[in-house]
Amino acid sequence: MSTPRAIRTLSRSTLASVSKPITSRTLRPSFTGGLYLPATRHFATGSIRRKDIEGRIVPDVTKENEATVSGLSKAEEADEAPLARQSGPSLFSLSDRTIIVTGGARGLGLTIAHALVQSGADVHCLDILPEPVEPQWSEVKSEAESLGSKISYGQLNVTSPEDVYSTIGSIFQNARSTHPVRGLYHAAGINLLAPVEDIDIESFRRVIDINLVGSHLVSQAFAKEYFKRHEDAPPTSTMDTGVTKAGEGASIVLTASMSGTVANFGLDNAVYNSSKAGVIQLARNYAYEWSKRGIRVNTLSPGYIRTAMTQALFDQQPHLPELFLRTSLLGRMSTPDEFRGPVIYLLSDASSFMTGADILVDGGHTAV
Numbered sequence: 001m002s003t004p005r006a007i008r009t010l011s012r013s014t015l016a017s018v019s020k021p022i023t024s025r026t027l028r029p030s031f032t033g034g035l036y037l038p039a040t041r042h043f044a045t046g047s048i049r050r051k052d053i054e055g056r057i058v059p060d061v062t063k064e065n066e067a068t069v070s071g072l073s074k075a076e077e078a079d080e081a082p083l084a085r086q087s088g089p090s091l092f093s094l095s096d097r098t099i100i101v102t103g104g105a106r107g108l109g110l111t112i113a114h115a116l117v118q119s120g121a122d123v124h125c126l127d128i129l130p131e132p133v134e135p136q137w138s139e140v141k142s143e144a145e146s147l148g149s150k151i152s153y154g155q156l157n158v159t160s161p162e163d164v165y166s167t168i169g170s171i172f173q174n175a176r177s178t179h180p181v182r183g184l185y186h187a188a189g190i191n192l193l194a195p196v197e198d199i200d201i202e203s204f205r206r207v208i209d210i211n212l213v214g215s216h217l218v219s220q221a222f223a224k225e226y227f228k229r230h231e232d233a234p235p236t237s238t239m240d241t242g243v244t245k246a247g248e249g250a251s252i253v254l255t256a257s258m259s260g261t262v263a264n265f266g267l268d269n270a271v272y273n274s275s276k277a278g279v280i281q282l283a284r285n286y287a288y289e290w291s292k293r294g295i296r297v298n299t300l301s302p303g304y305i306r307t308a309m310t311q312a313l314f315d316q317q318p319h320l321p322e323l324f325l326r327t328s329l330l331g332r333m334s335t336p337d338e339f340r341g342p343v344i345y346l347l348s349d350a351s352s353f354m355t356g357a358d359i360l361v362d363g364g365h366t367a368v
């Protein structure tokens with residue numbers, strides 16, 4: 001049998017220092033720098049000094065020395081870990097923050113806004129429509145009143161930079177001191193069905209403008225306002241960011257789509273799908289640039305939902321409902337309430353270690 005690559009990178013004296021009996025349980029497969037340590041009978045842990053491919057000594061992470069290597073004290077690892085003292089349900093509470101919801105006049109946005117109010121948040125809904133739809137809006141308002149939360153509505157076109165900056169600035173400015181702005185759920189968007197060779201350039205630009213540029217403007221305005229108010233925050237390190245601590249940091253959730261990752265069978269949807277692919281990639285880059293400054297960013301990628309948006313597609317192409325059912329592993333479309341769980345999770349401290357991710361909730365549509 002040939003010598004494993006990992007063994008070849010270790011010096012003779014290092015190999016001689018292996019002192020413990022070799023068992024198949026002493027090593028699990030691991031990547032440490034460039035060195036792959038396979039779970040075979042060739043190695044034992046013991047006092048072995050592992051090296052990476054450039055010959056640097058790699059710390060041997062055992063239960064005993066994990067605290068030293070990770071930079072966390074034993075206390076922090078156990079009871080003092082940021083979320084350790086929170087009960088399961090309180091992890092998902094939003095009662096200490098204000099959350100901005102775009103596309104909040106109806107559909108997914110308004111359903112999520114309702115769920116955020118129920119989780120204790122103050123919520124500001126924004127949408128291009130002059131008024132939110134009834135009777136849903138009145139229901140959310142009266143629930144907010146009974147819970148002592150606040151909900152408000154404002155008209156906003158997410159493609160207008162000036163309006164986006166001033167609206168989001170004033171929401172940050174006027175948030176209750178008990179409820180600083182710590183969340184953004186962005187659901188505003190439009191769809192367009194058209195064979196790709198026929199799409200006129202104005203329609204193409206409009207979809208990109210609302211879905212992609214709109215996502216950017218709203219996120220950018222949010223981040224600028226957040227950073228303005230947290231500029232005195234101490235610099236964070238990769239080991240201990242403010243974001244991972246309960247009660248700190250902010251979370252942005254952008255609505256992408258399963259269509260941001262696949263072409264939809266039976267739908268001529270190229271521009272919409274490209275715009276949503278852009279949203280997923282934008283969020284990854286925001287996560288890269290902002291997570292150490294206190295803002296986590298993730299995307300939600302829903303499958304087909306029963307809303308006004310899909311109804312408009314059905315009006316155009318009546319065969320679509322049957323097609324959607326056939327291509328869903330669960331054999332049905334979703335309803336907006338089925339996305340409350342993932343969004344609350346992403347906006348709350350429960351997801352404190354999650355950023356740059358895309359949560360796909362599509363009834364198994366893209367699994368096959």
Ligand SMILES: NC(=O)c1ccc[n+]([C@@H]2O[C@H](COP(=O)([O-])OP(=O)(O)OC[C@H]3O[C@@H](n4cnc5c(N)ncnc54)[C@H](O)[C@@H]3O)[C@@H](O)[C@H]2O)c1
Nearest residue numbers: 103107108127128157158187188189257302304305307309
């Ligand atoms: N319905 C689905 O099957 C489905 C699937 C995946 C993703 N999504 C996404 O979910 C989000 C919500 O969609 P929905 O299904 O609730 O549809 P919807 O049409 O009910 O909601 C979209 C909202 O965005 C608003 N909007 C459109 N242009 C705007 C602008 N320029 N400025 C501000 N607001 C604007 C609309 O007025 C509307 O209230 C969208 O981003 C959509 O792409 C929907």
